[in-house]
Amino acid sequence: MPCSIAQSLNVVGEWWTLLILRDVFYGVRRFEAFHDHLGISRKVLADRLRRLTDEKVLKKVPYQNNPTRFEYRLTRKGLDLLPILLSLMNWGDRWQTKPEQTPVVFLHTDCNHLTTPKLVCSHCNGSLDAGNIEPQRGPGASEREILRLQQASINPDLFAKQVTKTQLRK
Amino acid sequence: MPCSIAQSLNVVGEWWTLLILRDVFYGVRRFEAFHDHLGISRKVLADRLRRLTDEKVLKKVPYQNNPTRFEYRLTRKGLDLLPILLSLMNWGDRWQTKPEQTPVVFLHTDCNHLTTPKLVCSHCNGSLDAGNIEPQRGPGASEREILRLQQASINPDLFAKQVTKTQLRK
DNA sequence: TCCTATTAGTTTCCTAAAGATACTTATCTC
DNA sequence: GAGATAAGTATCTTTAGGAAACTAATAGGA
Numbered sequence: 377m378p379c380s381i382a383q384s385l386n387v388v389g390e391w392w393t394l395l396i397l398r399d400v401f402y403g404v405r406r407f408e409a410f411h412d413h414l415g416i417s418r419k420v421l422a423d424r425l426r427r428l429t430d431e432k433v434l435k436k437v438p439y440q441n442n443p444t445r446f447e448y449r450l451t452r453k454g455l456d457l458l459p460i461l462l463s464l465m466n467w468g469d470r471w472q473t474k475p476e477q478t479p480v481v482f483l484h485t486d487c488n489h490l491t492t493p494k495l496v497c498s499h500c501n502g503s504l505d506a507g508n509i510e511p512q513r514g515p516g517a518s519e520r521e522i523l524r525l526q527q528a529s530i531n532p533d534l535f536a537k538q539v540t541k542t543q544l545r546k
Numbered sequence: 547m548p549c550s551i552a553q554s555l556n557v558v559g560e561w562w563t564l565l566i567l568r569d570v571f572y573g574v575r576r577f578e579a580f581h582d583h584l585g586i587s588r589k590v591l592a593d594r595l596r597r598l599t600d601e602k603v604l605k606k607v608p609y610q611n612n613p614t615r616f617e618y619r620l621t622r623k624g625l626d627l628l629p630i631l632l633s634l635m636n637w638g639d640r641w642q643t644k645p646e647q648t649p650v651v652f653l654h655t656d657c658n659h660l661t662t663p664k665l666v667c668s669h670c671n672g673s674l675d676a677g678n679i680e681p682q683r684g685p686g687a688s689e690r691e692i693l694r695l696q697q698a699s700i701n702p703d704l705f706a707k708q709v710t711k712t713q714l715r716k
Numbered sequence: 717t718c719c720t721a722t723t724a725g726t727t728t729c730c731t732a733a734a735g736a737t738a739c740t741t742a743t744c745t746c
Numbered sequence: 747g748a749g750a751t752a753a754g755t756a757t758c759t760t761t762a763g764g765a766a767a768c769t770a771a772t773a774g775g776a
Contacts, residue, residue, distance in 0.1 A: 379649055380638030381568050381631060387642065389561065391734080398551050402681065402698040407753050413694070417735045422754060443742045445752065453641050455676050458700075459633040459665045461551060462674070467630060468550030471623050472557070477686030479549055480695070482679045487670035491679065494668045495629045500657035501664075501671065504632070506625050509652045509661065511572065516647030524572055524583070525650070561763085577724050587764045592725060613771045615723065719776080727768070734761070745750080 379521075387431045388457065392416050393424050397454070398461055400434065405447035433457065462493040549691075557601045558627065562586055563594050567624070568631055570604065575617035603627065632663040676700050 388394055392414070399413055410421055425448060428434040433454040436446035462482075469478050484491035495504040502508075513522050558564055562584070569583055580591055595618060598604040603624040606616035632652075639648050654661035665674040672678075681698050683691065 379565075379568070380635040380643055382565060383638035383642035384634040385561075385564060389564070391555075391559065394555060394559070395549075395552060398549070401676070401700055402694055403700075408751080411753095418737095418754070419756090420734060423733095440752095442744095443752085456637060456640065458676050459663075459674075460630065460637060462665060463629040463633045464554040465550040467626060468553035470626065472553035473550055473686070475685070478684035479687050479691050480681050481684045483682055484667040484669065484672065484674065484678060485680055486672045486678045487667060489667070489669040490682075491674065492668040493629075493665045493674055494671075495632060495663045496666050496671070497654040497657060497659070498662040498664045499654065499659040501666070502654065502656045504629075504654065504661065504663055506571070506628050508654060508656045510655055511650050512653055512660075514648035514651045515645070516643070517649050521649050578722085581724095588725070588766095589727085590763060593763095610723095612773095613723085717776100720774090722773080723771095725769085728766090730764090732761100732763075735759085737757085739756070740754085741752100743751085746748085 384460075387427075387433065388460070390424065390427075392420060393428070394461065394464065396421070396424055396428070397433070397457060400448065400450055400454070401458065401461065405449060407448075428454070459493070463495075466493050554630075557597070557603060558630070560594065560597075562590060563598070564631065564634065566591070566594055566598070567603070567627060570618065570620055570624070571628065571631065575619060577618075598624070629663070633665075636663050 388397065395414055396410060396416075399410060404410055404413060407421065407425070410416065410425075411418060414421070416424075425434065429436055429448070431453075432451055434448045435451050437449050438444050439447050465480070469475075473479075481490050482493075483489070496502060497504050511525055513525055517525070558567065565584055566580060566586075569580055574580055574583060577591065577595070580586065580595075581588060584591075586594075595604065599606055599618070601623075602621055604618045605621050607619050608614050609617050635650070639645075643649075651660050652663075653659070666672060667674050679700055681695055681700060683695055687695070
């Protein structure tokens with residue numbers, strides 16, 4: 377599918393993949409450790425780790441010889457997944473968890489305050505949300521994509537009041 | 547699992563769910579339209595839409611009577627998923643797509659420039675990345691979570707040089 | 717009136733993927 | 747030699763996904 381979201385989901389969209397990556401960000405590196413922490417089946421864990429190394433999100437680094445054994449580390453490409461994980465965590469905290477049940481918070485070591493991630497514009501640093509962005513065709517837009525964009529509205533009348541009976545087709 | 551990422555994935559972690567939501571953000575609202583655009587099976591589409599409305603990410607709004615038919619709209623909770631979608635899109639663009647193949651770009655209407663989403667600290671507006679955040683126990687941290695955090699390192703020696711043979715246990 | 721189209725699903729059947737558990741290989745420790 | 751450790755494979759059963767046909771309620775046209 378010619379869509380960057382689909383491209384991403386192709387790599388990290390399967391069950392377990394993002395939970396494995398969360399563990400990697402927390403410093404988990406070895407097969408047994410993933411298995412113990414996550415309670416994931418060994419077959420699926422092996423499949424996912426293979427996929428992630430094939431896609432160069434993780435790389436295998438040897439940590440002993442005889443027999444040679446490997447641990448899994450993030451590549452630059454993998455490290456760049458952090459915004460996705462932080463966004464997921466932020467949404468879960470806000471909508472799925474009571475504030476007093478928040479399991480993990482983050483300290484921003486540059487300013488030494490607890491932080492919540494916020495999306496801003498790379499150009500003006502102003503906040504980015506559904507109300508102030510507009511999708512446009514990129515250089516690789518397909519015919520289909522262009523058609524879709526012509527009708528696109530990022531904020532589709534979100535809180536449209538309930539349509540009254542007389543407005544509805546009889 | 548007592549983890550906000552798992553909580554989020556519980557709602558949006560299944561195949562198709564985020565692609566359906568992408569379409570919703572672009573203004574797609576009806577069953578047949580999702581089916582046509584995505585090429586998803588009708589059964590799975592019905593399952594996913596039911597799940598999303600149960601979770602109050604989408605809500606059904608009637609648009610005609612006799613027979614009453616509904617379309618799917620984002621709630622505030624659903625609208626708040628935008629950072630996740632933008633982060634996924636951004637990662638896909640950077641790592642899975644050649645620049646000249648980018649299908650969609652975004653205009654930030656506040657500053658009128660094309661934009662790339664960037665994560666910043668809610669407190670100081672400084673950039674947020676693997677190098678300057680540190681996970682800490684939240685109010686609802688479990689024993690397990692606390693143990694994990696004690697060994698946590700968000701940036702686990704990413705580019706550790708290949709370990710030399712003599713460093714490895716013989 | 718009868719025929720076809722539209723919309724939003726549901727049902728059925730078949731294949732693909734996930735989970736549980738046991739097994740394997742190579743080595744170290746007791 | 748017995749057990750433990752680590753990183754997987756292999757096998758079997760259960761579950762989930764895809765394709766296609768079917769359904770309900772109505773509108774519009776011949």
